[in-house]
Amino acid sequence: MNTATHYDVAIIGAGMAGLAAGIRLAHFGKRVCIFERHNAVGGLNSFYSISGRKYDVGLHAMTNWVPPGTKGTPLGKLLRQLRIERDEFALHPQKRSRIAFGPRGETSLTFTNDFAVLEAEVAQKFPAQIDGFRRLVALVRTYDDVSLDAVPESARAVVRRHLSDPLLEDMLFCPVMYYGSASEHDMEFGQFVIMFKALFLEGFARPVDGVRVILRVLLDKYRHAGGERRMKCGVKRIIAGSGRADRLLLDDGTEITAAHIISTIGAAETERLCEAKSQTSDPKSQMERAPHAGHPVGRLSYCETITVLDRPPSALGWGEDTIIFFNDSERFTYEQSRDAVDARSGVICLPNNFAFPDGQDLPEGLFRCTCLANYDAWTGLAEEAAYQAEKTRWYGEIQHSALRFMPALPAADTLSRATIATDMFTPRTITKFTGHLGGAIYGSPVKIRDGRTPLANVYLAGTDQGFLGIVGAMLSGISMANFHVLAGPKA
């Protein structure tokens, strides 16, 4: 039991960013404690069990995969900074992924962890665009995306300077946005670059046992370095005075002090910890306090359906695709869903379809589909029965939409006959387990690259600092720990 009352650094949230920051700080002798409200680590990339069956949340695939020996990429930086050997993550690369557009996926771009595959696909399907595409890729490769003080620029505007076909433009934006954009319609070019590199120039991989492997490695490193953590003990309030955080009021009613505080829970969420006095900690009722003049809450949330199969997807003829990004409409619309779910576009993930070593595979088949969803529509369902009915209805709608982009099955009931369990998360689930306001997985559209807050010793890391994706989240924790604590004036 960790019951100290003072730390060099207190970290709020035991997700990827918090754990990575904690490892750095503990390694260099800081007395550090991570406070986590939930009973599991991982935050937005966590896991759970129902009926003895293990599920991942968040992670479809780890992005930023590069072959062993590749230097100077985010994965390599991350491994070095956390003193993790590459083999510890036990990553296995994807088979192939697709971007499928049109009512039946008529236009498709295949990509793998070898960028030449995507380049050849663009040359073949969009011959008039290939020169512009190559110029865009050259720009992406040389762009300084980790600069903490870059001038924001519209990614759509930059891409349109190189590509004139809106279909190709939308097809490139679809995966990039779905895997990290907190902004509707457009995103900041630096963020586009981070995701373009993570998805296309680098690639997808996964440990056989999913995100829990990554989390186990991080926890082991943290514990070994001497870091402390308190689970099921969130921070209820940051008590400030003279522009600094004086102390933290914990969920259990006790108070602690810390020289530095790294908050990974989001910008608006952190802001509310600072101003919360007698208010309820129920995020929904906080959302309803209007108007709120502070940091904007993200508008984009998601539903995901998880279908457990009694056979691997390959037995259904679905053995080739790892991830499929789909859109059925003339333009790709990335915005807050008007209905409870917007099933026109989405992401399909088949976690079995990575190049696992012989004899290793997931114990069951999995088929996951993610679509944009509306937070208010899901949280407005007061009755549990109504919520469950909506889940059942939209589970069907999402699956129906996604199946249009999969290889055809022999019979209409093939999938349901192979299904042995299902689950689904909604915006309500996201807020319940992660505390993210608005069910906004990717946080606020306004990112704070230097992590600074109005309080001099409180820094943001994770989603709202703006390094995207699972590797980005870890690098965010590392960067903020380095920048504000280890290399800071009082280090």
Place this chain on the structure above:
Amino acid sequence: MTKDACKKIVLDIIADIAPDEDISNLKSDVRLRDQMQLDSMDFLDIVMELRKQHGIEVPEADYIHLASLDSCADYLTPKFEALGK
């Protein structure tokens, strides 16, 4: 402390923070950055490990002295000696 012993200490730290680099043929008089993929995060780690493992402080203004193994030895050896090492 000899300069060679000092270089060995720096090499051990580099091997620890960048296990994916081949450090067997590093030239003493050439900038480390030009022989290996080391970024500012890695240099911060060299400084931090010097403090953690050996109690040596390198102020930010002096990072420039860590450019090559030779300059590391010139700069760090007196610091080790001052600590009685």
